[in-house]
Amino acid sequence: MLPLVIESWIWYMLVVLVILARYVSRWLLLGSIKRFQIGDGVMLVVLGFYSVLVPVMNIISNLDSNLILPKDIPLLTPSSINDRIRGSQLTVVVEQSMIVTIWGCKVCLLLLYSKLTVGLTYRNMVKLVGAYVLLSFIAMEILYFAVWCRPFTQMWAVPVDNIQCSAAINHLATNAFFNISSDAMMLCIPLPILINSQLPRTKKVILCTLFSLGGFVIICAILNKFYSFNDPFSPMWTYWYIREASTALLVANLPMCWTLMRRLFNLRSFMNNSSEHESNTSHQAPIPLANLEPNAVTGNRDKGWWEGGTAGRLYRTKSGEHIIGSPGMNLNHDIDRYRKQLSLR
Numbered sequence: 001m002l003p004l005v006i007e008s009w010i011w012y013m014l015v016v017l018v019i020l021a022r023y024v025s026r027w028l029l030l031g032s033i034k035r036f037q038i039g040d041g042v043m044l045v046v047l048g049f050y051s052v053l054v055p056v057m058n059i060i061s062n063l064d065s066n067l068i069l070p071k072d073i074p075l076l077t078p079s080s081i082n083d084r085i086r087g088s089q090l091t092v093v094v095e096q097s098m099i100v101t102i103w104g105c106k107v108c109l110l111l112l113y114s115k116l117t118v119g120l121t122y123r124n125m126v127k128l129v130g131a132y133v134l135l136s137f138i139a140m141e142i143l144y145f146a147v148w149c150r151p152f153t154q155m156w157a158v159p160v161d162n163i164q165c166s167a168a169i170n171h172l173a174t175n176a177f178f179n180i181s182s183d184a185m186m187l188c189i190p191l192p193i194l195i196n197s198q199l200p201r202t203k204k205v206i207l208c209t210l211f212s213l214g215g216f217v218i219i220c221a222i223l224n225k226f227y228s229f230n231d232p233f234s235p236m237w238t239y240w241y242i243r244e245a246s247t248a249l250l251v252a253n254l255p256m257c258w259t260l261m262r263r264l265f266n267l268r269s270f271m272n273n274s275s276e277h278e279s280n281t282s283h284q285a286p287i288p289l290a291n292l293e294p295n296a297v298t299g300n301r302d303k304g305w306w307e308g309g310t311a312g313r314l315y316r317t318k319s320g321e322h323i324i325g326s327p328g329m330n331l332n333h334d335i336d337r338y339r340k341q342l343s344l345r
Contacts, residue, residue, distance in 0.1 A: 004238055005058050011246035012054045019047055022253045025260035039111040046104035053097035056090050061238050063087030066158045067166040073159050081158045088156035103137045105248040113189050129185045136178035144171050176225040183218045213251045220244030
């Protein structure tokens with residue numbers, strides 16, 4: 001296994017590269033930084049906290065904290081106490097940086113899902129999960145700062161009067177419950193929409209695999225809490241903190257990079273019709289224009305659904321919910337086909 005300092009900085013460079021690709025892609029898509037949206041601002045804040053998490057985690061991996069066995073308390077010296085106080089204070093910084101990073105990624109994904117589900121019943125689910133994420137963050141922070149360890153300065157006292165100020169068992173359990181449960185809820189939003197969409201099978205698999213990386217985020221969350229509870233003196237929890245935060249950032253940013261990938265590799269729009277899709281849909285009846293929702297026929301059709309454009313929004317017909325593609329599988333294509341079929345009658 002790689003040392004933490006090497007693995008963590010590899011993760012960091014990869015994440016920063018993907019986030020830079022996200023912002024370049026957004027700039028190419030929107031044409032101006034002034035047109036960036038809320039999710040882009042939130043991700044910038046998240047990157048700031050992640051940039052604190054990685055170096056501080058490497059510092060505390062070489063320091064002791066106020067988590068100490070009772071038999072070792074008599075062995076404390078003024079020098080070791082000062083080192084443990086510093087390590088404990090930095091542990092608070094790491095924990096808060098981790099929380100903001102993870103919950104910030106949840107917010108960015110929910111904003112993405114909100115665009116994806118415009119006009120659909122799934123949008124109510126997004127709102128409910130969003131409320132749960134917000135309330136869980138508020139509840140967890142109130143408990144962390146005002147309940148579990150009183151007074152809060154005991155968080156870096158050496159030795160502590162309350163084991164919750166060093167082992168933080170209640171906080172870790174609360175964090176694990178809210179984090180894992182909200183991630184599981186968020187996994188249930190995009191997958192059924194993609195599975196039921198009209199995208200070609202290959203593209204469905206690609207997108208489903210991307211969003212399923214959220215499952216790995218859940219595994220990381222479980223493992224970092226497992227090591228925190230089972231062997232708190234082991235450094236393994238530090239590895240899984242970095243892995244969880246880094247994977248969460250990748251999941252939240254990779255879907256936003258498609259515009260740049262198209263420019264770099266001269267790719268067609270992700271929503272473009274493939275020949276396979278054309279052959280599968282050529283026999284279908286024309287789509288009555290009256291059945292299309294009004295908001296599905298406006299906006300920039302060059303944008304994918306994950307980038308805020310109507311080109312990839314789901315729309316509803318009498319036969320079910322579909323994705324409007326771009327530019328090959330776009331509304332103009334359906335209108336022309338509909339008119340041609342009418343002229344042949």
